[in-house]
Amino acid sequence: MRIKVFILFISYLICNQSLSFSQTKASYPQRFFDPGKLTEVGVYYYPEHWDESQWERDFANMKALGFDFVHLAEFAWAHLEPEEGIYTFEWLDKAVSLADTYGMKVIMCTSTATPPVWLLRKHPDIAIMKENGMRLDHGARQHPSFSSTFYREYSLKMIEKLAQHYGPDKRIMGWQLDNEPRPAADYSEVAQQRFRDWLKTRYKTIDKLNKAWGTAFWSQVYNDFSQINIPQLSVRFMNPHQILDYQRFITDETVSFLDDQARTIRKYASPDQWITSNYIPEYGDGHLRASKEQDFPTYTRYQVFGENLGIGPRGYRLSHVERIAMANDFFRPVRNLYGVMELQPGQVNWGQINPQPLPGAVRLWLWHVFAGGSKFTCTYRFRAPIYGIEMYHYGIVDTDGITPTRGGLEFKKFIEEIKLLRKAYNPKAKNNAAYEARRTAILYHHENTWDMQRNKQTTQWNTINHVSKYYDALKSFGCPVDFIEEQTDFNNYKIIIAPAYQLIDSSLVKKWTAYVEQGGNLILSCRTGHKNRNGQLWEAPFAAPIYELIGSKIDFYDLPLPETPNHVLFGNIAYPWTSWGEILLPDNGTEIWGTYEDDFYKGSTAITFRRLGKGTVTYVSVDSQEGKMEKEVLKKLYSRLSIPVLDLPDGLHIEYRDGFGIAVNYADKTYTLPVPENVKYLIGDKTIPTAGVSVWVEN
Incomplete structure (x- = not known):
């Protein structure tokens, strides 16, 4: 099987000689995984936390529980480079050898989230400066700034040493960059200058920036890029266009830092070693899908940490069904595969209230991760910590280092069950045809979330909750869902939903129109098309660029008070709404599917449907309170398109x-x-x- 995969990959390279190495590598990540294994399971281990005399016992116990690989060196920079320029890999070599002795591969991590104290004391300016001028200090994690030029350069020196040492090592299956990296605001002088340089590259002239930022408003005009500072995000009335660009900038800083790491590792890494990073699925973060140099994404998911989610009075012990599902469907389409780097093994310690998960919950989550197509799942961590900020956080084994926790036994059971599936695996088997016929795409871009969350217009608006109303409905239909981006070939999908797609340009409208005319079915919702890519309203009626596409005009929009919800009539049922509603003026030939039931615009159009070419456009101008209306609209559309759907109950x-x-x-x-x-x-x-x-x- 490995020989066949290698031959296919070489053939692919020959046929695509014009592509860069990184593009080619990213195009074929499936080569890293044996399809017959279906998925593999691993565990975090920190040998530096434990007496060396216990290491072999721990690795033997990992293997006895069935783990396929072990995750090492995530926060170990002080142990890898205890003094400047002095590298000590002997202890890590021993851990890698023990993993190999017990038949486990290794994920090697860069330790950039936790620089050693000597580096911070010698160069305190590598730490993030907060808006109030305070610098973060040693003793936590993720305190260095991705905008620190020195930090970026010095980190790559350490990473290069690590890659030189372990890149040729066949025991290393892959690399994780940093840990849960996220864009962070840094107000240091070097960050200020990098922001100015980024703006120069983007706009070329200060006149173009002034136009994009609308600086004629409130006398905000700039004469030179040197006058620009990072916006104060805590100030309510800061220029929203400047903030939009700053969010783009810190996203680019995060992505470029990770991609620099990947390029450094790839100079030395074996072709069999993949590169990824583990992301927290916060869908407003812009860096989650942006890396060009990583082979595929992985995500972190903790389900139970005291939030009031789930079904029934004890639902918080299982969490909400969509937390794993949506992460699966969000990350998988990036490279057509994904992994999960951290999955909760039991009780955690960092929530406001930290309850025990329901017995069976950990196994449930493992199967849910697998169901979405994950190639591997890893858990944090093997041994429960006995010191540090994460005391009381469960591991696979308890604080005695030996006794498996309930979550540990559920991991063991899942691993045994996967072995049963491997025996039944048929590489020629196809997924259920009706299931695949329901496949639907959600067009999503984080910049829409940024823009709307910054200027919500009502406390009732939440962009991700709005998207989730459509997503939840699709999953209740038993639909496979792919979150896609604008560069995706729309024609791969019979149905595409673009909820609240506020920032648009003419090329996107043309692409939507062509998709529909060629037979696609497009659903757009409220707030779509209100602004251009700079976050400015059109010098035209609200959302005027989409009027021809949706077969309607927007007369005005309304935002009722929470205490007095209005209603939309759809299918003889009145659905309450308080968040956002646009009053439509449909063209002749546009079907009216829903109308407003209250207020001075009672009887006005709220939901429309029209045929365009070979396809259809549905416009839902209102955000309902509970999402039941959105579900019924989609149900009617799928029926109209003769696509049978399931009607799964909540939680299934x-x-x-x-x-x-x-x-x-x-x-x-x-x-x-x-x-x-x-x-x-x-x-x-x-x-x-x-x-x-x-x-x-x-x-």
Whole structure:
């Protein structure tokens, strides 16, 4: 199998000689994984935290539990380089050798989230400066600035040494860059200058910047780039266009720092070693899908940390069904695969309230990650810490270093169940045809979230919640969902939803129009098309560039008070809304699907549908309170398009991958699965309890 994959990859390289190495590498990440293994499971281990005499016992216990790989050196810079220019890899070499002795591969990490104290004391300006002038200090993590030129350069020296040492090592399966990297505001002078330089590159002249930022307003005009400072984000009335560009800048700083690391590692890494970073799925973060040099993304997911989510009074012990599902569907389309680098093994310590997960929850989450297509899942961490800020955080084994926790035993059970699936794996098997026929794309761009969250116009608006209303409806239909970007080939999807897509340009409208005319079905929702890419309103009626596409005009929009919701009538049911509603003036030939029920615009149009060429456009001008209206609109559209959908109850998800059907149940009740009677169950059966999992193949 490995020889065949290698031959395919070489053929791919020959056929694509014009592509850069990074483009080619990113185009074929599947080569890193044996499809017959389906998925692999690993665990974080920190040998530097424990007496060396215990290491071999720990590695032996990892293997006994069934782990395939171990994750090392994430926060170990002070141990790798205890003094400037003095590198000590002997201790890490021993840990890698022990992993190999017990048949486990290694994920090697760069330690850039935790620079050693000697570096910070010698160069205090590498630390982030807050808006109030305070610098972060040693003793935490993720305190260095991605905008510190010196820090970036010095980090790459350490990474190069690490890559030279472990790049040729066949025991290393892949690399993780940094840890949960996220854009952070830094007000240091070097960051200020890098922002000015970034703006010069973007706009070329100060006149173009002034126009893009609308600086004629409030006498904000700049005469030179040197006059520009980083916007004070805590000030309510700062220029929104300047803030939009600053968010772009710190996103680029994060991405370029990670990509510089990847390029450094790739100079020495074996072709069999992949490169990734682990992201927190906060969908307003702009860097999550932007790296060009990483092979694929991975994400971190903690489900239970005291938030009031889930179904029923104890739902917080399982969490919301969409937390894992949406992360799967968001990251998978980037490279057509993904991994999960941190999955909660049990109770955590950093929430405001830290309850125990429900028995069976950890296994449920593992199966849900797998259902979305993950190639591996890793958990933080093997041994529960006995000192440091993460005391009381569960591990795979307890604080004695030996006894498996309940979560550890659930990992063991999942690993054993995956071995059963490997025996049943058929590389020629296809996913359920009806499932694939329902595949839907959500067009999403983080800059829309930035712009709307900064200028919400009402406390009731939440961009991600709005997107989730459409996403949740699709998952209740049993739809496979891909979050896509504007450069994606729209024609790969029969249905595309672009919720609240506020920032647009003429090229996007043309692409939407061509997609519909060629037979695509487009759903747009409120706030779409209100602004250009600089976040400025059009010198025209609200959203005028999309009028021809949707077959309607927007008369005005309204924002009711929370205490007095208005209603939209759709299908003889009145749905409450308080967030955002646009009053439409439909053209002749545009169907009216929903109308407003209250206030001075009672009877006005709220939801429209029209045919355009071979396809259709649906416009939903209102954001309902609970998302039930959005679900019914989609249900009507799928029926009109003759696409059969499921009607799954809250908390139940069904996915297919590699020919296997997988159901997970987050609800507080037992369900009967709506699947054919002739399927063969490999895990569970047709009746699925709370925290239950069923896996089947279709005969």
